[in-house]
Amino acid sequence: MDRVSLSEEEKDRFAKALLQHLDALYGFAWWLTHRREEIEDLVQETCLRALRSAHQFEPGTNLKAWLFSILKHEWFRRAGLAQREVLADSFSDNPEVPGQEWAVEVDVIRTALQKDLDEALRALPEEYRSAVLLFDLYGFSLKETAEILAIPDGTVKSRLARGRQMLRGRLWAYSKVSDNDQM
Amino acid sequence: MIRCETVLHSLDALRDGTLGKPEEEEVRDHLxxxxxxxxxxxxxxxxxxxxRNRVSAPAAPAAFREAMAHLLARQASPVGWFARLQEAFRRQPVAAMAFAAAMVLLVLVPLNVWMLSPREIVLPLVEESINEHIRLSLLEAAPEIPVAELQPLPVRHRRRLEFFNPLSFPDDREYHLVGGQVSYLLHRKVLAVIYSHRPKRPITLLVIPNAGIRLPEQLLSGRGKVYWATHQGFQMAEWHEGPFIYSLVSDSDEGDLSPLIEKLQHQ
Known part of the structure; x- marks a missing residue:
């Protein structure tokens, strides 16, 4: 749809399509910031920017991914964050899961409480959290995740691996605290 | 033989379905x-x-969703004046209807005046002139002309003496100006004065701003281009003079009015 502008009817249709992704955008913005005014401002700006740039959207591609990339870009802009590469070993304070207890670990993950999962995700550095949320929660492909985060595919893979590793460590730690509380 | 490090690096691509067929088979075999x-x-x-199953984020609140739907709809289709009017009717029907009625009047009133033929203009002028003549004639005392009310008249009429001079003829015993006042006629502020002529034969002169009124050219006769008419037993004479129409009404005949017209047109 790379045209100078859209007709009113096309824009109207596009606006309706945007609204179908409002909950997902709102949810993703919630993960970026918990402040309600900031969430609403971020989502509103995302939608308005998308509508203004509707002629640049390619029909047949993933509209939701396109919207998420606008939202992520807007968030970076507001937060004054530079899109940067994060070294996989720059966070070494996360507990590791002992290798021989993998069967127990699967059990821990399967029985993890929602609040523990939320807390573990919230505790992740933003770069890892975004990668995990986009790929594992929102179901974007590697390519789409890379486009949204404006990073190479390989970086997405390493962020996913490192982010999950940290999540597993936290869930494992929570389960041990819970075991101690019960004793 | 594929290495574990390579396989672990390929697992998300396997989930994604973006591995090539041979590579996918190799990874699956390794697993x-x-x-x-x-x-x-x-x-x-x-x-x-x-x-996927236990992590969730709040959905957009209903009020925010509604506000966004409204905002996006407005941005997508910039609202034209007609749609704005429709929206105004929907939100504030009484105020919007009053506004619409005012707009209609604003269009129709000038249109109505424009569409009227000269004769149709003259008839109400004649009728209202007669009514004003009857009203003034029935007054016991001659009406005074308040100076402050003379604003619509030309500069020379703004002061009482200046005003009376051109319309009164002190040396003339036949047409004696006895008084007058500002009245309203055809929705205009007009000057109405009354002359005593012969006993019980008063003559009323109305000086009317002529904006929107035309006397029919084909009916204007004689020197000074006067429109003559007899209506309901009254003799009428009307003519243009600058930005005004002068209208004389009397139950005298044409011969009684002509000298006065002559004087007024040459004052």
Whole structure:
């Protein structure tokens, strides 16, 4: 749809399509910031920017991914964050899961409480959290995740691996605290 | 033989379905054969399932959704004046209807005046002139002309003496100006004065701003282009003079009015 502008009817249709992704955008913005005014401002700006740039959207591609990339870009802009590469070993304070207890670990993950999962995700550095949320929660492909985060595919893979590793460590730690509380 | 490091790096591409066919088969074969990589796959799958099934974020509040729907609709279709009017009717029907009525009047009133033929203009002028003549004639005392009310008249009429001079003829015993006042006629502020002529034969002169009124050219006769008419037993004479129409009404005949017209047109 790379045209100078859209007709009113096309824009109207596009606006309706945007609204179908409002909950997902709102949810993703919630993960970026918990402040309600900031969430609403971020989502509103995302939608308005998308509508203004509707002629640049390619029909047949993933509209939701396109919207998420606008939202992520807007968030970076507001937060004054530079899109940067994060070294996989720059966070070494996360507990590791002992290798021989993998069967127990699967059990821990399967029985993890929602609040523990939320807390573990919230505790992740933003770069890892975004990668995990986009790929594992929102179901974007590697390519789409890379486009949204404006990073190479390989970086997405390493962020996913490192982010999950940290999540597993936290869930494992929570389960041990819970075991101690019960004793 | 593919290495574990390569397989672990390919697991998300396998989930994504973006591995090539031979590479995918190779990774799957490795997962069947390698316990460590299979465990990694299983743990990550469990974690992904937990995230998908138990992690959630709040949905957009209803008020925000409604506000966004309104905002996007407005941005997508900039509202024209007609749609704005429709919206105004929907939100504030009484105020919007009053506004619409005012707009209609604003259009129709000038249109109505424009559409009227000269004769149709003259008839109400004649009728209202007669009514004003009757009203003034019935007054016991001659009406005074308040100076402050003379604003619509030309500069020379703004002061009482200046005003009376051109319309009164002190040396003339036949047409004696006895008084007058500002009245309203055809929705205009007009000057109405009354002359005594013969006993019980008063003559009323109306000086009317002529904006929107035309006397029919084809009916204007004689020197000074006067429109003559007899209506309801009254003799009428009307003519243009600058930005005004002068209208004389009397139950005298044409011969009684002509000298006065002559005087007024040459004052």
């Amino acid at each position: 069947t054969a390698c316990g460590a990589c299979a465990r990694e796959w299983e743990v990550t799958e469990a974690l992904r399932a937990a995230i």
